[in-house]
Amino acid sequence: MAVLAARGPHPDSRVGGGALLDVDGIINRLKSNMQSSVRRRQAEPSFDCKNCGKKYTLKNNLLRHTRLECGKEPQFPCPFCPHRSKRNDRLMQHVSSQHKEQLYAGRVEMPILQ
Numbered sequence: 605m606a607v608l609a610a611r612g613p614h615p616d617s618r619v620g621g622g623a624l625l626d627v628d629g630i631i632n633r634l635k636s637n638m639q640s641s642v643r644r645r646q647a648e649p650s651f652d653c654k655n656c657g658k659k660y661t662l663k664n665n666l667l668r669h670t671r672l673e674c675g676k677e678p679q680f681p682c683p684f685c686p687h688r689s690k691r692n693d694r695l696m697q698h699v700s701s702q703h704k705e706q707l708y709a710g711r712v713e714m715p716i717l718q
């Protein structure tokens with residue numbers, strides 16, 4: 605009478621996923637992005653671009669600007685409209701503010717996340 609009790613996994617707890625796009629994940633990221641950008645608003649800009657005069661609070665942001673943005677064409681097209689953005693996170697801000705309904709509808713094809 606050996607008792608080898610079945611202590612298997614609970615398959616019910618692992619249901620979900622497998623969708624084309626993790627819309628919930630995107631929305632969560634957008635929300636947390638907005639929250640974090642609201643929180644830190646006390647720092648003064650102290651790095652300015654020699655080319656265009658844009659000001660940044662962090663040196664890394666200025667470096668990213670000179671490398672990716674300054675004098676460059678926008679590289680990230682909006683999937684919903686002709687708008688183009690110079691940065692991935694800017695495009696996400698644009699989508700979250702301008703196309704919230706489409707995004708929440710879950711019919712998104714954004715190839716550039718992550």
Ligand SMILES: [Zn+2]
Pocket residue numbers: 653654655656657658669670674675
């Ligand atoms: Zn610049």
Ligand SMILES: [Zn+2]
Pocket residue numbers: 682683684685686687698699702703
């Ligand atoms: Zn757009």
